[in-house]
Amino acid sequence: MEDISNTHIVKRWWRFRTQSSLWANFLQNKYCKRAHCVTKVAISSDSHTWKSLVKIRAKIEPHIVWKIRSGNSSFWWDNWTGKGALAKIFPGIGRSAKLPVNFFFDNNSWNFAKLLNFLPMQAAQSIAQITIDEQNGTDFPIWQLSDDGCYTNKSAWHSIRASAPSSPFLNSLWHKRIPFKISFLNWRIFKRKVPFDDIIGKFGTDRRSMCVCCRVPTYETIQHFFVESEIAHQTWSFFGNPLGIRHTDQPIPAIFKKWMDCKYTNNVQKLILQVTPLIICWELWKQRCSCKYGNQRKINIGKILYHGIWTIKSAASKLFPPIRDMARWTEICYTIEKLRPITKWWQVLWEMPPFGTMKMNTDGSYITEKGTAGIGGILRDCRGDLIMAFSITVQRQ
Structure with a gap:
């Protein structure tokens, strides 16, 4: 401001x-x-x-x-x-x-x-x-x-403006294939701007809320809820195991880095590796808010997995439309891993004009910032030999 x-x-x-x-x-x-x-x-x-x-x-x-x-x-x-x-x-x-x-x-x-x-x-x-x-x-x-x-x-x-140094890792949170609200939540998580007791405690309030993500409730922190809790382990393992990513209790940035540094074989797999951690945190957060501020009594792991798969499919559907018809997560992972891009190419050749005629090829370019343009052309005979060539700079009127 x-x-x-x-x-x-x-x-x-x-x-x-x-x-x-x-x-x-x-x-x-x-x-x-x-x-x-x-x-x-x-x-x-x-x-x-x-x-x-x-x-x-x-x-x-x-x-x-x-x-x-x-x-x-x-x-x-x-x-x-x-x-x-x-x-x-x-x-x-x-x-x-x-x-x-x-x-x-x-x-x-x-x-x-x-x-x-x-x-x-x-x-x-x-x-x-x-x-x-x-x-x-x-x-x-x-x-x-x-x-x-x-x-x-x-x-x-x-x-x-006093801009901070650009961070490639934080830039990866803002993905054009997913809604802004998902990227914004993950940015808040990385900046520790979400209302967990260990974060609010720095303002002098001594609160020790119990989590809603474990069968035996424990002290709720941002690390516990998104990484170490029972629900977090089930969610990360469900999405990560078919992709060969094993979930461990590491700091949140380290988990994201592990996902985004995985090797991929095509652009669809790269997209899924980038957006899946963002979507997992979003779905976990939605369930926590439903329990904390709504009428839901406990976190529903089924909703997390179902809505997570649906959001991932929506993000990847423009690159790979058949993903919409795949219901199982293992099927999606297997299909995109075997997916290989089809290379299309065509040969462009200059064709000689009919005998006794000539052919002129022309081209031009325009520089918007300077308001200048250039045109040029080359004239060849029916054997392809050069007859003449020209180039002219054109100024905007």
């Missing part, structure tokens, strides 16, 4: 910097009448809106680049070179906020002598190479984080 809120603050800063509006003019006259908005420091008496803009400013300002036209941008504080504000690159030099870029113009070129009065030789030479566009319009901003230079909330959100 904080990242989403900061994204909207970024959007407000972009509009404040780039658009002329009543709101932007009000803030400019109230807080930045004597100083550039990039240099202004927030104080306690400032409004909450302005303080939030100043707080996010340092992260966003480097991504706003000003394209020079009339040169009305600030020479020292606006990022018009693409390398950042010159005042921060050369901190020991005078940094007046009122000095515009066009002070260094000489018609449609740079006044190199003036640049040398303010900047070192290397910096002045670098600036002198910047092209000055037509001076009949004001400088306009470019949002560097998008391909077309226009601001988007998506690009802003990605620039400020």
Whole structure:
């Protein structure tokens, strides 16, 4: 939520910097009448809106680049070179906020002598190479984080969010063949975000509930319910034994890893090895909730197995439709293990044109981001000998 809120603050800063509006003019006259908005420091008496803009400013300002036209941008504080504000690159030099870029113009070129009065030789030479566009319009901003230079909330959100390192193992929990609610539950299990006593106990509550998954109830923990209980052993063994996976009392991540690291002979078997552990935990969780919060007195192992097979068949039916007609789990495992993909291929040949004629083959491609296209062709005679070839770059109108 904080990242989403900061994204909207970024959007407000972009509009404040780039658009002329009543709101932007009000803030400019109230807080930045004597100083550039990039240099202004927030104080306690400032409004909450302005303080939030100043707080996010340092992260966003480097991504706003000003394209020079009339040169009305600030020479020292606006990022018009693409390398950042010159005042921060050369901190020991005078940094007046009122000095515009066009002070260094000489018609449609740079006044190199003036640049040398303010900047070192290397910096002045670098600036002198910047092209000055037509001076009949004001400088306009470019949002560097998008391909077309226009601001988007998506690009802003990605620039400020603190994303954790990607985990291939956690990514495997989010499978497109199963409902989102199943993946979300398993993510909660791995993050220990499910209401078991050993997890709730870290908040200072001393609860010792008894499990509903064993003939002799014992203290219920997340590890006991999903791995070590009698119902868990029966469920994992039922689904795992026909696939050659023996259930042992290991941590939940280790059990999932054992399933997902199993060798497979085809894509259907790979899918089943990936989704079956997720579905087992889902069915166990449903039965626990029915006993804890519903009218069910004990866990029904038959429902777990039946609904588990049905969900697995639904997930695999698009890849292998005949699985819908298989009722027994052992039959499903045996069939998919023997399943082999059928390889289809066909030969593509260039055919010569009839005697006394010629053939031209053409092709083309289009790059959406740049708006450019290319076309080309080759002309051959009836013997296949090259007569001529061409290629043309086409620009979007």
